Every structure is written in C-alpha cells, then in structure tokens.
Amino acid sequence: MQLVVARIGRAHGIKGEVTVEVRTDEPELRLGPGAVLATEPAERGPLAIETGRVHSGRLLLRFENVRDRTAAEALRNTLLIAEVDPAELPEDPEEFYDHQLIDLDVVLADGTEIGRITEISHLPSQDLFIVERPDGSEVMIPFVEEIVAEIDLEEQRAVVTPPPGLIDESEAVVASARDADGDGADGDGDEGAADEAERTGTPEKGDA
8 A cells, every 4th residue: 555655755865855844653564775765756766865954943955966956856645655565563552553544434422423544734833634524525534632533443433522613604603793793892892981081181001
C-alpha cells in the first residue's frame, strides 16, 4: 500500500536541500537517509534521501543527484510516497495510519451518525478529518483528543464529542445571537452615560 508521507516545499540554500511538509507520524522511519520514495508526479521520482536535518523547526532533505537550488526548486510541491505493508501498525497504539482511518463511520457518543471519513488533511498545527455527511455535504473535524474521544477499528467507527457549532451550524448561530444581544446591552449603557452627562454637565470620558 502506498502512503503520502511528505510534500516538498521550497528550496533551501544553494546545495540542493528542500523543505518538506511532513505527513507521517514516523518521519525518522519514512524520511530517513537511504529511504527511496515514489513521487507524484511520477516522472519526478523515485527520489533517494541522502541527508536530513531539522532547521528552525522544519525538516530539510537532500536527495541523491539533486545538487543545486535550481534542481531542488524543480521538485517543489512533489508528493513523496512510501510503500507500506497494509498489515503494519504504528508502534504507538494511540497513532494511526491514514488508511486505517479512511472510511470509518463518525458518530456522536450517543450513536448519532455524523458521516464517513473520506480524507485526512495534514496541517502544520493539527490533522483534520474530512467527513462526508449523509446529504453529501462535508464537515472538517480536528483530530485532537478533546474532540475525537475514541477510534474503534474493530467497529470501524470514530466517536466524537464536538463543541457547539462544529457539526451543527445552527448552534453557532444561537451563540452569535447571544453575543449580539450582549453588545446591545453594552450600547444601551453607553447611551445612558451620555444622557447623564448631558443632564449634569459633566463631560463623558474621552471628551476634550
């Protein structure tokens, strides 16, 4: 099975290094020196990793036969793909490969169906479940402990406890309306202060 493990970013320096956006929980294994990776587009690979290092919080890689900035820049936005045994599991039981999560049913704690995971989006700050709902619409759910309560591979489901407004937009509208009412109350208070200032002849705060 093939898994996307990184996306090549811009060139770094003049000796062929590139920044990479890591899309694996095991970069030491998948993106270590000596690893040979397929690519998308396919004609840019395969690429063999020669060296790797972390610089300012970003992983930098150098590939064999990529020796200057021009060659490195030509690889920008290339996806790096590793061949993985489908039976292989991460060492940490709390971690999962993308192929384990795709097609899981997403439900609330009470069993209410939300939809089905169709894609995992790997962002710098966190991962997102892209969930297709029964009506064909999509919702994005952050893959964080506070929201994803359980991944049950045997039952093929992910149990989520979303905050108000994440799944049901109407809940967010209600919250916004409540905030708006609060702003209105503050505004009335300001008008009252203005009336009092006019009556007493005392200048309002901020007046010259």
